[in-house]
Amino acid sequence: MELALSPDDAAFRDEVRAFIKDNYPEEMRVANPETDLSKEQMLLWHRILHNKGWIAPLWPKQYGGPGWSITRRFIFEQETTRAGTMPPLAFSVTMVGPVIYTFGNDAQKQKFLPRILSGEDWWCQGYSEPGSGSDLATVRTKAVRDGDHYVVNGHKTWTTLAQHADWIFCLVRTDPTAKPQSGISFLLIDMKSPGVTVRPIITIDGSHEVNDVFLEDVRVPSENLIGEENKGWTYAKFLLGNERTSMAGIGRSTRYISRLKKIVKAEIPEDDPAHLEFIRDIARVELDVLALEATELRVVAQMARGIDPGPAASLFKIRGTEIFQNITELTHRAIGNYGLAIREHPISANHFMPGPDYGHTASEKYLNSRKLSIYGGSNEIQRNIIAKAVLGL
Amino acid sequence: MDIQFTEEQELLRSSVQRLLRDQYDFDARRKIVASEDGIGREQWAAFAELGLLAAPFSEAVGGLGGGPLSTMIIMQEFGRHLVVEPFVETVVVAGGLVEQVGSDAQKQAFIADIIAGSKLWALAWTEKGSRFDLATVTTTARRDGDGYVLTGEKTAVMAAPWADYLIVSARTSGHRHDRGGVSLFVVDRRAANLDLQSFKTIDGRRAAEISLRCVRGELLGKEGEGVKTLEACRNRAIGALCAEAVGAIGELNAATLDYSKTRKQFGVTIGSFQVLQHRMVDMFIAHQETLSLMQHLSLSLRDDEAGVSRLASGAKSKIGYAGKFVADQAVQLHGGMGMTDELNVGHYFKRISSINIQFGDPAYHVLRYAQLDAVA
Numbered sequence: 186m187e188l189a190l191s192p193d194d195a196a197f198r199d200e201v202r203a204f205i206k207d208n209y210p211e212e213m214r215v216a217n218p219e220t221d222l223s224k225e226q227m228l229l230w231h232r233i234l235h236n237k238g239w240i241a242p243l244w245p246k247q248y249g250g251p252g253w254s255i256t257r258r259f260i261f262e263q264e265t266t267r268a269g270t271m272p273p274l275a276f277s278v279t280m281v282g283p284v285i286y287t288f289g290n291d292a293q294k295q296k297f298l299p300r301i302l303s304g305e306d307w308w309c310q311g312y313s314e315p316g317s318g319s320d321l322a323t324v325r326t327k328a329v330r331d332g333d334h335y336v337v338n339g340h341k342t343w344t345t346l347a348q349h350a351d352w353i354f355c356l357v358r359t360d361p362t363a364k365p366q367s368g369i370s371f372l373l374i375d376m377k378s379p380g381v382t383v384r385p386i387i388t389i390d391g392s393h394e395v396n397d398v399f400l401e402d403v404r405v406p407s408e409n410l411i412g413e414e415n416k417g418w419t420y421a422k423f424l425l426g427n428e429r430t431s432m433a434g435i436g437r438s439t440r441y442i443s444r445l446k447k448i449v450k451a452e453i454p455e456d457d458p459a460h461l462e463f464i465r466d467i468a469r470v471e472l473d474v475l476a477l478e479a480t481e482l483r484v485v486a487q488m489a490r491g492i493d494p495g496p497a498a499s500l501f502k503i504r505g506t507e508i509f510q511n512i513t514e515l516t517h518r519a520i521g522n523y524g525l526a527i528r529e530h531p532i533s534a535n536h537f538m539p540g541p542d543y544g545h546t547a548s549e550k551y552l553n554s555r556k557l558s559i560y561g562g563s564n565e566i567q568r569n570i571i572a573k574a575v576l577g578l
Numbered sequence: 579m580d581i582q583f584t585e586e587q588e589l590l591r592s593s594v595q596r597l598l599r600d601q602y603d604f605d606a607r608r609k610i611v612a613s614e615d616g617i618g619r620e621q622w623a624a625f626a627e628l629g630l631l632a633a634p635f636s637e638a639v640g641g642l643g644g645g646p647l648s649t650m651i652i653m654q655e656f657g658r659h660l661v662v663e664p665f666v667e668t669v670v671v672a673g674g675l676v677e678q679v680g681s682d683a684q685k686q687a688f689i690a691d692i693i694a695g696s697k698l699w700a701l702a703w704t705e706k707g708s709r710f711d712l713a714t715v716t717t718t719a720r721r722d723g724d725g726y727v728l729t730g731e732k733t734a735v736m737a738a739p740w741a742d743y744l745i746v747s748a749r750t751s752g753h754r755h756d757r758g759g760v761s762l763f764v765v766d767r768r769a770a771n772l773d774l775q776s777f778k779t780i781d782g783r784r785a786a787e788i789s790l791r792c793v794r795g796e797l798l799g800k801e802g803e804g805v806k807t808l809e810a811c812r813n814r815a816i817g818a819l820c821a822e823a824v825g826a827i828g829e830l831n832a833a834t835l836d837y838s839k840t841r842k843q844f845g846v847t848i849g850s851f852q853v854l855q856h857r858m859v860d861m862f863i864a865h866q867e868t869l870s871l872m873q874h875l876s877l878s879l880r881d882d883e884a885g886v887s888r889l890a891s892g893a894k895s896k897i898g899y900a901g902k903f904v905a906d907q908a909v910q911l912h913g914g915m916g917m918t919d920e921l922n923v924g925h926y927f928k929r930i931s932s933i934n935i936q937f938g939d940p941a942y943h944v945l946r947y948a949q950l951d952a953v954a
Contacts, residue, residue: 318913320843343914388917389924395914453709458945517931521709522734524935527780537775539734539787540706548780552928555909556917563913565853 186478188485194256201264208233209270217546218271219553220392221532224307224349231273231304240302241278248286248294249302259485266436276345277301277308280424281354284371288412288420297352297373311341311355311374311398312421318343319566321356322365322418326400328357328372330407335359335372337380337403343560347383347396350376355400360415371417373409374400390552391530425562432561433501434509435478441512442471448519448543463519470511477504496574499567506557506564517551520544527552581647581873590633590648594655597628602659604922611662611782617740622663626695631669639677639689646814646879650821650872657825660922660929662783664698664737670818672699672745675762675811679799684764688743700741700767702732702788703808710938712747712808713757719748719795726750727792728763736936738786739776741767746795747804760804763795781932782925812937813890817872817879819933820893823901824872826926826933827865830908833923834858837912848911857907864900871896888950891943898940901930 190198210229215221234240242258244250253261265272282301285293300306317323326339337357347353353374360368374381380403386395411420449463484497517524523540527548538545558564572578583591601621610618625631633648635641642648649670656665673692676684691697708714717730728748738744744765752759765772773789799807835858838849848854875893878886905927909916916923934940 313914316842318843323843387919389909389919389928391919452707454707457709457711458949459709459942462941462945518939518941521939522704522935525734525736525779525781525785525932526777529778537777537787539775539777539785551931552780552924555906555927556914558910559913559917563910565851568853 186475186482188256188259188482190256190260194260197257198260198264201261202268204237204239205264205268205270208237209268213271214269216528216532216542217549220390220394220530220549222271227271227274227349228304230271234273235303240273240304241282243279243283244286248282248298255485255489263436266434267439269437269440273304274307274346276310276354277304277306280310281308281352281373284354284411284420284424287423288371292408293373293411306351307346307349309344309347309350309353309376309398311344311353313343314340315342319563321421322369324356324358324369326355326357327361328359328370328405330359331404333407335405335407335410337372337374337400337405339400341398341400342395343386344383344396344398345394347376347398348385348393352376353381353398354411356417356421359417363415366418368415369417369421370414371411371420372405373411374403374405375409378403378405380404387530388553388556390549391527392549392553393530432498433477433481433505435474435481435505438470438474438505438508438512441509441516442467442474444543445512445516445519448516451541451543452519452521463515466515470508470515473504473508473511477501477508496570499562499570502561503564503567506554510554510557513547513551513554517547520547524548524551581877583651587644587647587651590644591651591655593628594630594652597624598655598659598661602661604660604925607660607662615740616778616782616784617663621661622698623695625663625665626693630665631695632693634669635673635677635689635693639685640693641689646817646876649814649818650876653818653821654825654828654872657822657929658829660781660826660925662781664700664740666815666818666822667701667737667741668692668697668699671701671811671815672743674814675701675745675798675807678810679762679803679807684796684798688764697742698737698740699743699745700735700737701811702735702738702744702746702765704733704735705731706733708733710942711755712812713760713805714755715747715749715760715804716754717746717748717790719750719761719763722794726763726795726797728765728790728795729792730790732788732790734785735788736779736783736785738767738774738788739784743767744788745798746790747808748795750801757805759802760808761801762798762804762807764798765790765793765795769793779932781929783932809887813887814879815937816890816894817875819936820868820872820875820897823897823930823933824865824868826930827861827868827901827904830904830923830926831858831861831865834861834908834911837915841913854911857911861904861907864904868897868900888947891938891946891950894938895940895943895947898934898943902934902940905930 212226238251241250242253242261246252285297314324328335328337353376355372355374356369357372358368359370380401382399384397385393387393453460484494488494523544526539528538529536629642630652632641633644637643676688719726719728728746744767746763746765747760748763749759750761771791772793775787776784779785839847841848871893875889878889908923909927912923915921
């Protein structure tokens with residue numbers, strides 16, 4: 186399914202497609218890019234996009250964005266995900282960048298934005314805490330003013346790729362007496378500061394994506410405060426809105442479905458009754474993708490006409506994650522007995538994996554994708570948002 | 579229908595519980611899984627000492643005569659503790675096959691060692707392209723003097739790296755998918771010309787790809803009757819795996835309920851949210867139904883009822899789907915914690931995923947259940 190494109194936009198789409206084909210680093214085409222790439226490898230594509238001026242589609246031109254229309258942003262998103270490129274680090278470009286150029290001061294913009302664009306700084310997100318998951322407003326990490334510094338103490342968790350990070354943007358409590366939402370500030374912390382410790386959290390697929398980040402008497406210059414003290418919740422909500430925009434994941438789901446079809450063709454003979462079951466299950470999930478894609482295109486067309494999509498992001502997040510979980514489950518089922526095997530971490534050619542290459546990441550993908558309905562605001566929370574904001578319940 | 583357990587059966591359950599409580603908490607298991615071998619030899623010896631490895635065997639072969647009900651009791655507890663040692667593979671599957679079709683000499687030679695805990699076994703039946711069909715066998719066995727030699731490849735053989743002996747299905751006649759012409763052989767796992775490539779499984783156990791090139795095998799049961807024999811064996815294995823799944827489901831439900839009563843968000847326990855209450859009610863119902871089916875199947879296995887094979891497939895499917903539902907929801911309701919290697923919830927999830935592959939996935943068995951009805 187395609188948007189109806191003007192000739193100019195169609196030419197743009199062709200340009201993006203050709204650019205990816207000619208420039209996407211072969212080195213990044215590994216079995217499981219999400220877990221197998223080093224920091225340096227992850228940054229290869231980032232730098233290429235940066236040199237092209239395409240690294241930050243969302244950003245206004247004055248800060249280094251390409252100045253694309255909503256339609257072009259969508260085309261870019263569509264082409265890059267369909268081609269299976271690893272998206273540039275979202276915490277830097279999609280999340281903290283827009284907060285800095287929207288709410289930061291000039292000094293902060295000058296200091297941080299160019300380094301985000303170039304990939305020199307790697308950012309991670311200090312939102313969740315052990316006691317604050319869905320209920321983010323209860324963050325307890327404290328920041329106490331001491332002269333021209335804040336002294337920060339607390340424990341952040343589920344911090345994605347903090348092991349690579351140069352900076353962390355944190356929600357911290359600056360007014361413990363205020364109502365939960367009103368006493369929060371948005372603080373940028375150098376990961377090299379004394380008192381910052383990163384501890385890996387290994388997940389059920391065996392990979393190391395997330396971390397605990399401990400902050401003990403970390404001294405943060407007060408110039409690293411974004412906007413006003415105690416207004417952090419406003420900025421945090423702004424950022425979470427950005428986090429959920431591309432959650433429909435149509436490109437990725439489409440790629441995984443075509444891969445699943447190849448696996449089923451190779452693994453299950455047509456005269457096996459299970460074959461028909463798979464054909465039917467795949468068709469069902471394809472229709473789920475089609476319906477979600479049609480919804481996404483409808484919303485994009487409305488946005489291009491200036492209509493506020495409201496909490497459409499919640500709908501995309503719910504359906505996009507459920508669909509992808511279903512696809513990874515079908516893939517794991519399709520490889521039959523080989524589904525018992527799982528790659529060992531850290532990944533090494535020395536570990537033997539049985540069965541055809543196409544099945545080697547099926548178990549870990551299946552396990553890892555269980556997180557999708559939990560993170561970025563659990564699907565239960567997203568349903569609450571729609572119930573409240575759309576249905577008025 | 580509710581099984582009234584005998585005093586002896588209650589004693590078995592409480593002694594397994596005590597043993598696992600003392601020697602098999604989650605940390606102990608973690609150490610076993612992380613060890614070089616990935617198996618607890620001491621624990622296996624303790625199982626032998628307690629008589630668990632003798633429990634299901636008939637008294638005639640030196641067992642305690644507990645049959646499928648004792649397997650059920652043991653496996654339910656093993657499921658609660660995520661026991662990795664190959665009780666199903668060694669005692670229920672291999673031991674069961676030897677008892678079912680072995681010669682007197684084979685019974686004497688093999689079962690005593692299983693009961694003593696001195697030998698481990700695995701069953702090599704799956705091949706590339708066989709999926710879950712017992713009759714799809716391309717490995718061949720050819721007569722050689724007074725014995726046989728086997729050649730072929732077996733895939734994803736659970737517990738093989740630990741095993742001293744393998745039972746291998748091989749074709750003595752017929753074509754790739756023929757039900758007839760498949761025979762079973764006992765093979766020394768350390769035999770020359772037997773190559774084994776080990777790998778770790780999603781549930782922290784060990785399995786292997788096996789390649790045989792003219793490996794000597796000793797016929798087990800009658801030539802050409804391997805598929806029929808394996809079907810009966812699979813029924814028993816399913817009985818054991820279903821009990822293990824039910825044990826895991828019970829633990830997941832208890833852990834989730836407990837978490838929902840202590841974890842606070844938005845100023846209240848998350849268990850106070852109606853949407854999560856209903857989810858946990860459905861998990862409770864799933865546990866009740868699977869528990870009932872598990873008992874129903876175990877009684878049917880004990881009494882060797884005519885419809886037991888169809889019931890086994892039905893239970894494998896129903897309990898498989900229920901287990902998957904409970905495991906999914908247990909992870910979801912634990913939030914990020916459910917995704918961690920540190921918490922046991924994810925490990926139950928993975929064991930249930932693995933059970934759902936061993937001896938056929940829920941989709942395979944629901945189809946088999948339907949087909950057996952059509953035949954009847």
